[in-house]
Amino acid sequence: MKLNIIIGGKAGQGINKVSEIIGNxxxxxxxxxFNYRDYASLIRGGHNFNxxxxxxxxxxxxxxxxxxxxxxxxxxxxxxxxxxxxxGTTILGEQFxxxxxxxxxxxxxxxxxxxxxxxxxxxxxxxxxxxxxSKALEAAKQGYDSQETQQKLTKLKASxxxxxxxxxxxxxxxxxxxxxxxxxxxxxATNTMHELAANQIENNLMVFQxxxxxxxxxxAIGASFAGARVMTGTSGGGFDLMGxxxxxxxxxxxxxxxxxxxxxxxxxxVPTYTAQSDLDIALRSGHGEAPRVVVAPGNPIxxxxxxxxxxxxxxxxxxxxxxxxxxxxxxxxxxSIQKPMKTIKFKITRTLxxxxxxxxxxxxxxxxxxxxxxxxxxxxxTNARIKKYNDIKKFVNKKFEMIKIHGDSKSKxxxxxxxxxxxxxxxxxxxxxxxxxxxxYCKPLSPKIKKxxxxxxxxxxxxxxxxxxxxxxxxxxxxxxIENRLLKYxxxxxxxxxxxxxxxxxx
Amino acid sequence: MKNKIELGxxxxxxxxxxxxxxxILAATKQTVTxxxxxxKYKQTDFAITTDIGCHAKIFDYxxxxxxxxxxxxxxxxxxxIKLGNPMLKVLTFxxxxxxxxxxxxxxIHAFKHNADxxxxxxxxxxxxxxxxQPTPTSQQGYKSKASPLGTFDRPFNPIKLALASNxxxxxxxxxRNIPHMVETFTKAIRHKGFSFVEIIQDCLIFNPDANEKDDxxxxxxxxxxxxxxxxxAEEFDYNSKSGKIPIGVIYQSRERSLExxxxxxxxxxxxxxNIPKKKSLFKLN
Numbered sequence: 001m002k003l004n005i006i007i008g009g010k011a012g013q014g015i016n017k018v019s020e021i022i023g024n025x026x027x028x029x030x031x032x033x034f035n036y037r038d039y040a041s042l043i044r045g046g047h048n049f050n051x052x053x054x055x056x057x058x059x060x061x062x063x064x065x066x067x068x069x070x071x072x073x074x075x076x077x078x079x080x081x082x083x084x085x086x087x088g089t090t091i092l093g094e095q096f097x098x099x100x101x102x103x104x105x106x107x108x109x110x111x112x113x114x115x116x117x118x119x120x121x122x123x124x125x126x127x128x129x130x131x132x133x134s135k136a137l138e139a140a141k142q143g144y145d146s147q148e149t150q151q152k153l154t155k156l157k158a159s160x161x162x163x164x165x166x167x168x169x170x171x172x173x174x175x176x177x178x179x180x181x182x183x184x185x186x187x188x189a190t191n192t193m194h195e196l197a198a199n200q201i202e203n204n205l206m207v208f209q210x211x212x213x214x215x216x217x218x219x220a221i222g223a224s225f226a227g228a229r230v231m232t233g234t235s236g237g238g239f240d241l242m243g244x245x246x247x248x249x250x251x252x253x254x255x256x257x258x259x260x261x262x263x264x265x266x267x268x269x270v271p272t273y274t275a276q277s278d279l280d281i282a283l284r285s286g287h288g289e290a291p292r293v294v295v296a297p298g299n300p301i302x303x304x305x306x307x308x309x310x311x312x313x314x315x316x317x318x319x320x321x322x323x324x325x326x327x328x329x330x331x332x333x334x335x336s337i338q339k340p341m342k343t344i345k346f347k348i349t350r351t352l353x354x355x356x357x358x359x360x361x362x363x364x365x366x367x368x369x370x371x372x373x374x375x376x377x378x379x380x381x382t383n384a385r386i387k388k389y390n391d392i393k394k395f396v397n398k399k400f401e402m403i404k405i406h407g408d409s410k411s412k413x414x415x416x417x418x419x420x421x422x423x424x425x426x427x428x429x430x431x432x433x434x435x436x437x438x439x440x441y442c443k444p445l446s447p448k449i450k451k452x453x454x455x456x457x458x459x460x461x462x463x464x465x466x467x468x469x470x471x472x473x474x475x476x477x478x479x480x481x482i483e484n485r486l487l488k489y490x491x492x493x494x495x496x497x498x499x500x501x502x503x504x505x506x507x
Numbered sequence: 508m509k510n511k512i513e514l515g516x517x518x519x520x521x522x523x524x525x526x527x528x529x530x531i532l533a534a535t536k537q538t539v540t541x542x543x544x545x546x547k548y549k550q551t552d553f554a555i556t557t558d559i560g561c562h563a564k565i566f567d568y569x570x571x572x573x574x575x576x577x578x579x580x581x582x583x584x585x586x587x588i589k590l591g592n593p594m595l596k597v598l599t600f601x602x603x604x605x606x607x608x609x610x611x612x613x614x615i616h617a618f619k620h621n622a623d624x625x626x627x628x629x630x631x632x633x634x635x636x637x638x639x640q641p642t643p644t645s646q647q648g649y650k651s652k653a654s655p656l657g658t659f660d661r662p663f664n665p666i667k668l669a670l671a672s673n674x675x676x677x678x679x680x681x682x683r684n685i686p687h688m689v690e691t692f693t694k695a696i697r698h699k700g701f702s703f704v705e706i707i708q709d710c711l712i713f714n715p716d717a718n719e720k721d722d723x724x725x726x727x728x729x730x731x732x733x734x735x736x737x738x739x740a741e742e743f744d745y746n747s748k749s750g751k752i753p754i755g756v757i758y759q760s761r762e763r764s765l766e767x768x769x770x771x772x773x774x775x776x777x778x779x780x781n782i783p784k785k786k787s788l789f790k791l792n
Contacts, residue, residue: 179591180590180591182587182590200771201770201771204771205771206590206769206771206772208590210583210616211583211612211613211616212612214579214580214583215580215583215612215613215616218576218577218580218583218584218587218613219583219584219586219587219590220587221574221584221587222556222574222583222584222585222586222587222588222589222590222591223587223588223590223591224587224591225554225574225584225587225588225591226554226587226588226589226590226591226592226595227591227592228590228591228592230591244577244580245577245580248576248577248580252574254574352592353551353553353554353572353573353588353592353595354551354552354554354572354592354594354595355551356551356572357550357551357570357571357572358572359566359572359573359574359575360573360574360575361566361574361575362559362574362575362576362577363575366518368516368517368518370516370517370518370566370567371518371564371566371567371575
């Protein structure tokens with residue numbers, strides 16, 4: 001069973017409230033939800049919509065074709081009527097305009113009724129959300145009574161909980177004992193900052209806003225040097241500014257973790273939309289040659305795990321860890337019954353200022369940490385950095401999940417993808433003869449990828465960028481060129497149904 | 508028997524012979540030694556950050572913890588150290604080129620944050636390690652390989668900028684006057700909050716026209732009056748040698764420092780300090 005609902009309206013009309021209420025009721029009723037948020041770079045007006053996908057089993061994506069369209073304004077009908085399936089239902093917000101801000105509750109009521117869920121489930125949710133709920137309850141009933149039941153959803157045993165990718169990155173960081181998050185606001189990375197800032201005192205950490213990303217990264221390096229567990233976060237443009245500090249990290253060897261949340265570029269691009277076009281800069285930004293780790297979680301549970309691993313590896317190897325995600329992962333809301341892995345606890349055992357004399361430098365240094373221009377030391381230090389990367393590779397290979405195989409593991413049709421696209425791929429191949437190899441570590445890259453590719457007859461690359469960045473990376477590391485490429489680069493993520501037919505046409 | 512404090516290193520000193528940086532290094536060593544001898548601080552309590560440029564070589568010559576940063580970034584990195592461990596005594600060494608060109612945003616914001624650290628700015632009105640290009644404080648007409656037609660722009664006045672940015676400590680000293688530097692550094696380090704020390708320094712190689720201002724300098728008493736501070740700031744325009752150059756504490760006031768404003772940092776400090784009540788029209792935090 002799978003249903004897709006679009007809730008559309010102007011920014012400020014509260015479409016997020018509608019999907020939140022319905023999502024919560026459904027999760028508590030034992031159903032899985034996935035909520036895609038599509039919004040423009042403005043605060044009031046325009047056209048925003050959410051696609052809420054509902055299923056009785058785990059889903060991590062939404063479809064292009066929808067069953068129900070909830071329209072808070074005329075533009076929503078115009079924009080989405082083509083997406084509505086034959087026999088689909090349209091619900092107009094107009095009919096509840098006298099309810100003021102309770103219009104959202106009434107709209108939630110209509111959906112709950114259509115799904116055949118008892119009103120009391122919605123009432124429970126309203127009571128838990130609102131202090132003064134008498135008007136809201138009336139509105140909910142009014143919405144509920146306005147519709148006929150179409151589905152008969154029975155209560156299920158599962159109790160999935162919902163998390164966004166930003167919440168998950170914050171959770172992973174808190175689990176690992178983060179002391180400091182230093183950043184400069186940039187969509188879509190800012191939600192992680194908000195998440196951490198909201199509970200900073202309870203979580204015994206500090207969220208500091210710097211004057212720009214250069215400063216944020218420099219402060220993060222300083223704080224890490226002083227012994228704090230630090231993270232900074234930004235999107236592509238800010239990451240470019242941090243480039244020099246990432247390079248500094250390579251030589252100064254002060255642990256640093258950066259969350260890079262992509263959006264479509266180049267330039268300001270399409271700031272509130274999504275893309276996987278920053279893998280190249282995650283792998284290579286910064287001058288010189290130095291080790292780094294790039295992890296790419298595909299859903300919030302993986303984001304919790306990989307954020308903790310990134311922080312751990314940064315500290316253990318005094319290296320740079322980059323958590324690569326995008327708007328689609330960080331701002332979509334995923335429900336799951338999976339639990340994150342046990343957090344890897346670690347202590348900071350390196351020598352620290354305050355206790356010892358410690359020198360770190362942007363220059364090549366001698367054994368005292370002072371500058372050198374010696375050719376032997378330059379070569380030795382360079383070799384040491386490369387050795388460190390080999391150590392990281394060995395360690396990660398042994399300890400952490402670098403790839404995942406989903407779908408039919410015996411299939412000769414191999415789909416390769418990463419990050420937020422993973423959800424749509426997993427859902428797209430549910431009824432297909434296909435296996436999905438999800439890359440979780442982009443640096444180092446798992447040697448298993450080549451083995452899997454050798455076994456396959458048909459390989460398809462799926463990414464949200466125009467040049468197939470993971471495909472190029474795999475070609476660099478394995479020598480294998482992937483001919484079949486499904487690339488989407490219009491700022492929107494893949495829909496599961498869209499991807500299903502695209503893959504079907506190839507295999 | 509007290510242990511001898513060794514602040515020097517085995518690195519070869521590569522400053523030009525006669526460069527006033529040698530005197531700044533000597534003054535820094537004397538200041539830190541005195542502070543350690545006073546038993547208030549240990550050698551390991553200090554952390555320095557340095558920029559990139561001639562001044563920054565001081566990193567290699569000081570046996571103190573620290574980071575030799577990227578160009579323009581010594582100040583935010585220093586503030587980062589305070590965020591990571593507010594107990595550390597941070598000294599940040601920068602040049603006029605680095606701070607006022609590449610790092611200008613950091614300079615202004617540092618006054619706003621008021622972190623308890625000391626900024627030591629070596630101002631020789633020249634980008635000397637890159638062979639003498641003009642900096643934002645170079646005088647008009649200054650010719651270099653990059654500006655053979657002469658520098659057209661008027662230099663700006665960092666002291667005025669600091670005052671406008673609500674600095675809580677501004678001092679000026681001379682690179683030729685070790686006792687005055689020691690006195691000024693000590694006052695700056697003891698100041699609770701962000702302290703900005705400008706050192707008027709000659710570059711013997713690249714900008715001789717700007718050199719030898721010693722006769723223009725005169726000592727002022729420690730000043731806490733804003734109007735007087737503005738007058739002192741006006742006296743030297745970095746452009747001509749017609750005015751006088753006041754040296755000493757140009758302005759000092761007491762406001763809550765970064766470490767006193769943030770509850771998380773206060774907790775890390777974990778000791779009772781006399782924190783002044785915030786003077787603000789708005790009743791926030």
